[in-house]
Amino acid sequence: MNELEIVDRLRRLSxxxxxxxxxxxxxxxxxRPRAGEELLFTTDQMIEDVHFTRSQSAASIGERALxxxxxxxxxxxxxxxxxxxxLAARDTKWIEEFYRGLLRLAxxxxxxxxGGDLARDEKHHCDVMVCGSAPRGKVLRRDGAREGDxxxxxxxxxxPWDRRIEPRLALGQSLRGSATACIDLSDGLxxxxxxxxxxxxVAAEIDRVPVMRAxxxxxxxxxxxxxxxxFTLPAGKKAPRGVTHxxxxxxxxxxxxxxxxxxxxxxxxxxxxEHS
Amino acid sequence: MNELEIVDRLRRLSxxxxxxxxxxxxxxxxxRPRAGEELLFTTDQMIEDVHFTRSQSAASIGERALxxxxxxxxxxxxxxxxxxxxLAARDTKWIEEFYRGLLRLAxxxxxxxxGGDLARDEKHHCDVMVCGSAPRGKVLRRDGAREGDxxxxxxxxxxPWDRRIEPRLALGQSLRGSATACIDLSDGLxxxxxxxxxxxxVAAEIDRVPVMRAxxxxxxxxxxxxxxxxFTLPAGKKAPRGVTHxxxxxxxxxxxxxxxxxxxxxxxxxxxxEHS
Numbered sequence: 001m002n003e004l005e006i007v008d009r010l011r012r013l014s015x016x017x018x019x020x021x022x023x024x025x026x027x028x029x030x031x032r033p034r035a036g037e038e039l040l041f042t043t044d045q046m047i048e049d050v051h052f053t054r055s056q057s058a059a060s061i062g063e064r065a066l067x068x069x070x071x072x073x074x075x076x077x078x079x080x081x082x083x084x085x086x087l088a089a090r091d092t093k094w095i096e097e098f099y100r101g102l103l104r105l106a107x108x109x110x111x112x113x114x115g116g117d118l119a120r121d122e123k124h125h126c127d128v129m130v131c132g133s134a135p136r137g138k139v140l141r142r143d144g145a146r147e148g149d150x151x152x153x154x155x156x157x158x159x160p161w162d163r164r165i166e167p168r169l170a171l172g173q174s175l176r177g178s179a180t181a182c183i184d185l186s187d188g189l190x191x192x193x194x195x196x197x198x199x200x201x202v203a204a205e206i207d208r209v210p211v212m213r214a215x216x217x218x219x220x221x222x223x224x225x226x227x228x229x230x231f232t233l234p235a236g237k238k239a240p241r242g243v244t245h246x247x248x249x250x251x252x253x254x255x256x257x258x259x260x261x262x263x264x265x266x267x268x269x270x271x272x273x274e275h276s
Numbered sequence: 277m278n279e280l281e282i283v284d285r286l287r288r289l290s291x292x293x294x295x296x297x298x299x300x301x302x303x304x305x306x307x308r309p310r311a312g313e314e315l316l317f318t319t320d321q322m323i324e325d326v327h328f329t330r331s332q333s334a335a336s337i338g339e340r341a342l343x344x345x346x347x348x349x350x351x352x353x354x355x356x357x358x359x360x361x362x363l364a365a366r367d368t369k370w371i372e373e374f375y376r377g378l379l380r381l382a383x384x385x386x387x388x389x390x391g392g393d394l395a396r397d398e399k400h401h402c403d404v405m406v407c408g409s410a411p412r413g414k415v416l417r418r419d420g421a422r423e424g425d426x427x428x429x430x431x432x433x434x435x436p437w438d439r440r441i442e443p444r445l446a447l448g449q450s451l452r453g454s455a456t457a458c459i460d461l462s463d464g465l466x467x468x469x470x471x472x473x474x475x476x477x478v479a480a481e482i483d484r485v486p487v488m489r490a491x492x493x494x495x496x497x498x499x500x501x502x503x504x505x506x507f508t509l510p511a512g513k514k515a516p517r518g519v520t521h522x523x524x525x526x527x528x529x530x531x532x533x534x535x536x537x538x539x540x541x542x543x544x545x546x547x548x549x550e551h552s
Binding site: 119 | 321405
């Protein structure tokens with residue numbers, strides 16, 4: 001297959017969307033915004049030998065690449081609308097498999113494939129941009145946590161890397177209007193909670209974390225790639241089912257965190273830090 | 277600098293925008309659509325040893341990466357609103373230079389930097405997504421060329437690779453409401469005109485092409501990376517200043533092109549073709 005044939009095939013496989021009035025095949029995709037919506041945009045790279053290895057299946061990489069960006073949409077309380085996929089790959093067979101995994105998750109989450117870019121390269125590299133939507137003024141941000149708020153996390157933490165990501169889209173949407181702040185755990189609880197607290201100008205005290213079976217508290221605190229939601233609710237506000245109350249927002253140096261009475265340093269993943 | 281410091285710095289350097297209500301620093305950027313606008317989306321990769329070499333300046337790569345996506349926005353008649361930049365790089369110095377080049381062009385064209393993704397990798401790789409805007413129903417597409425239309429091209433063709441790209445944003449916007457079809461020349465006149473004709477279900481006859489000084493007709497016909505606009509106007513419609521009339525749309529096999537009476541094969545750049 002050549003590039004035109006691949007693109008033709010993707011166009012046929014892509015989910016139809018009434019918002020994407022022109023999808024794959026022109027210089028740009030065209031999106032017609034709905035009245036009263038705000039649009040959310042996020043992009044995430046997955047790079048061979050940085051985020052995955054050659055031994056992993058192309059379908060699992062495709063699915064994961066989309067899932068990571070969908071998790072950002074979930075963290076802001078959005079509903080996914082469409083994605084653009086930039087992909088560099090060695091051969092068309094790998095590309096087909098990558099898209100098979102990606103499009104399966106796209107279909108399940110209502111995400112249209114609106115376009116992208118294809119290049120041939122020895123090293124696999126992809127970048128998935130997702131556009132989501134939320135009612136105007138209802139977007140969840142990371143900067144609204146206030147002293148006295150309760151802190152919650154979804155699921156259990158300390159996932160092994162190869163576990164599938166299930167973006168918490170329904171949970172994020174259900175938190176619109178009640179959560180004061182929300183972030184997804186992509187770089188580890190200690191670093192992501194630190195970020196939320198810095199953005200909100202508050203400190204936090206954590207009593208416990210829900211640890212995944214066969215994992216450790218250490219990994220649950222500092223491991224990346226959990227892709228659960230970390231959020232704050234005003235004290236006394238009813239939390240959704242299936243989430244764990246882990247602590248509270250307190251006054252203090254912005255970003256300072258205590259875990260069971262001791263200072264917890266942010267030690268999650270930072271691509272450009274000297275320490276990681 | 278670590279990742280947080282780089283991101284902080286980019287936030288300060290980024291152009292303020294009233295449409296981008298939340299930029300760099302949260303899980304997603306937030307864009308508030310204006311009434312009556314349609315949004316255009318495009319993404320383009322630039323990869324070390326595929327699109328550029330290590331010897332080129334990071335600033336020129338950053339500028340070019342944005343320019344290529346802006347050229348797609350120009351081809352649809354859009355005004356740029358914001359961009360997201362996914363970047364993998366070896367060191368922070370290169371990243372700073374890359375962004376210096378990119379932000380210079382972003383400022384000049386009114387494109388806000390709304391977010392992105394950073395990773396450390398030995399191989400430089402970037403992907404720039406641009407969102408543009410056009411009044412509803414006024415977007416230029418490639419599928420509207422009709423028999424009898426005149427064909428035009430901006431500038432002169434056959435550029436050497438290292439020449440700066442000047443995205444034809446003002447020209448594209450001026451063609452809204454008059455051009456029947458438009459495409460940007462990213463892969464060479466012969467291939468891009470072929471694509472426009474296939475999309476429109478028409479054939480074309482070309483009499484001449486404007487050739488850049490020190491280039492050749494062969495390069496003007498088949499060289500990629502000119503980033504000029506190729507467009508069609510109904511016969512007799514006045515063309516903007518500074519463009520060249522190169523031929524006409526005719527009935528025939530969709531995509532078939534004649535140059536000075538002879539069949540012209542599409543031979544531009546196709547990453548996954550066996551022939552290129």
